[in-house]
Amino acid sequence: MEDLSLHILDIAENSVEAGATCVKIGLIEDRSTDLLKLEIEDNGRGMTPEECQQALNPFYTTRTTRRFGFGLPFLHEACLAAQGQLKVESTPGKGTKVTATFRLSHIDLKPLGDVALTIITLIAGHPDIEWHYYHRRNNFEFTFNTREFKENYPEMAINHPEVLKAIRNYINQNLSILRREHDRSQSL
């Protein structure tokens, strides 16, 4: 995987396969502790402690289409390369939370990539799932969720190409505002 946004898409697809109806994706940049945290939390069927323990083993999978599962192990590699950790917490019947950490200043930290494209890809593939996205940089935060969107624009199909394009631009514009506001506050 070239960048973190592709890992996000990959891990979020696991949530879909676990039957989640709501998936929350968060990116938290904390400059004071030099930490980047990625959280992906779902309300899917969850895993037993045994399955959870095996989750980082690439040659373990519960699926039947192939005999291995590389999604979480790849993310784990990316974390370790940037002096971070990967934590998988799960409760059967309740859901799963994946927390990946990275050292922000680490030279081997993968670029963030196109998160907006990841979000609209998830929406296009699974329009009925409630997707949440939040991005924090120190005290600044941007959030987007499809439930609110559907409430505000009930006449529009969220997976329509024109709508997806508008959502993508909306997320990108807000992320650049987030960066600008944060950087301005730093220079004061």
Added chain:
Amino acid sequence: MPKLTIEELEKLREEVRKTTFIREQTQFRAKINVHMGTCGLAAGARNILNAFLREIEKRGLTDVLVTTSGCAGLCSREPMATIEIAGQAPVKYVDLTEKKAQEIFEKHILNGEIVTAYALGIGSEKTDLT
């Protein structure tokens, strides 16, 4: 933090009032399914999906649906996409690039000609690999 209104969506909303497009579109001319397992993603599946979206946007089509699915078990031939024209058997395309996606869009989706050079097979039967 100042929050943007989704200006483009406000504009779209106006258009929606004027036309019947967007809501509850059950009659699709074609469905594009891009495979998005770990294998597909590592091979560039997200860019393929984006390429198809671009083709749709460019022409302002409202009856072509783009969706995703997981690994189909043929990881070495990713990126893959399944194209289904309404009323016809689905066609699986393999080893895609953005350029091939564009060609498939123009030939298969717009003109109904299957691009056999990039197709794995027609129908949705399981591939038996050992």
